[in-house]
Amino acid sequence: MTAVPQFDPLIHAPGRLQICAILSAADEAEFAMVREAIAVSDSVLSKHLKQLEEAGYIKLRKQAHAGRQRTWLALTSAGHKAFAAHVAELQRLAGMVAPAPLGQGFSG
Amino acid sequence: MTAVPQFDPLIHAPGRLQICAILSAADEAEFAMVREAIAVSDSVLSKHLKQLEEAGYIKLRKQAHAGRQRTWLALTSAGHKAFAAHVAELQRLAGMVAPAPLGQGFSG
DNA sequence: TGGCTGACTTTCCAAAGTGGAAAATAAGCA
DNA sequence: TGCTTATTTTCCACTTTGGAAAGTCAGCCA
Numbered sequence: 001m002t003a004v005p006q007f008d009p010l011i012h013a014p015g016r017l018q019i020c021a022i023l024s025a026a027d028e029a030e031f032a033m034v035r036e037a038i039a040v041s042d043s044v045l046s047k048h049l050k051q052l053e054e055a056g057y058i059k060l061r062k063q064a065h066a067g068r069q070r071t072w073l074a075l076t077s078a079g080h081k082a083f084a085a086h087v088a089e090l091q092r093l094a095g096m097v098a099p100a101p102l103g104q105g106f107s108g
Numbered sequence: 109m110t111a112v113p114q115f116d117p118l119i120h121a122p123g124r125l126q127i128c129a130i131l132s133a134a135d136e137a138e139f140a141m142v143r144e145a146i147a148v149s150d151s152v153l154s155k156h157l158k159q160l161e162e163a164g165y166i167k168l169r170k171q172a173h174a175g176r177q178r179t180w181l182a183l184t185s186a187g188h189k190a191f192a193a194h195v196a197e198l199q200r201l202a203g204m205v206a207p208a209p210l211g212q213g214f215s216g
Numbered sequence: 217t218g219g220c221t222g223a224c225t226t227t228c229c230a231a232a233g234t235g236g237a238a239a240a241t242a243a244g245c246a
Numbered sequence: 247t248g249c250t251t252a253t254t255t256t257c258c259a260c261t262t263t264g265g266a267a268a269g270t271c272a273g274c275c276a
Binding site: 117121123148149150151152155156170172176177 | 262263264265266267271272273
Binding site: 040069 | 233
């Protein structure tokens with residue numbers, strides 16, 4: 001029985017899960033936009049990004065040539081894969097809910 | 109943009125998410141079975157269950173008439189609802205991923 | 217009744233994770 | 247050089263999580 005999956009804690013943490021979700025939906029997102037989307041401080045977002053980057057899940061692109069320095073975030077292919085895998089696990093959980101009346105032979 | 113959901117931390121924690129998943133799949137599950145399924149110590153499981161119970165998400169049934177005392181766990185309707193809602197949020201994330209054929213070639 | 221056993225529950229404590237403020241750093245510009 | 251904007255680091259507090267061990271409770275046995 002493999003019904004109970006084990007998640008990637010790096011992605012599972014709410015904040016980072018949200019970051020990944022945003023990046024998964026958009027090709028790229030700006031630091032400030034993400035920070036506001038998940039409602040955390042600069043420092044916190046920066047730390048999350050660092051973790052994701054060190055894991056090779058995202059890539060930071062600093063666009064500094066237009067006067068202002070701005071950081072754009074994007075999932076790497078590894079990041080996409082990891083996130084997709086995590087979501088797949090989650091969907092397996094979802095599958096446990098939807099179907100229905102299991103749990104009949106649970107007397108042992 | 110409401111693409112970024114906020115999760116119920118009580119359910120989102122890996123251990124408890126797994127507990128809920130198990131209970132969601134079965135009508136009832138035994139303490140020891142769950143403890144082994146999620147690979148934690150008695151004390152840890154007990155504490156998780158206490159939290160879920162205090163939130164009204166699960167109910168403990170002590171069946172002590174057959175000689176040994178055994179505790180059976182089951183989600184309450186509130187628990188089912190909360191878990192389903194959480195999974196729905198998760199599926200919204202999944203929806204952000206699914207559309208595209210990921211996993212093939214990502215030159216990111 | 218007293219003691220034993222099995223099945224949790226509680227207490228105590230260490231380790232990890234998370235969050236924010238503030239200082240530090242980087243890049244471009246006056 | 248000094249200012250400004252944008253991010254990163256450091257420092258620190260708080261919460262969560264996990265396990266070991268002691269405690270509790272119910273039923274059995276002598």
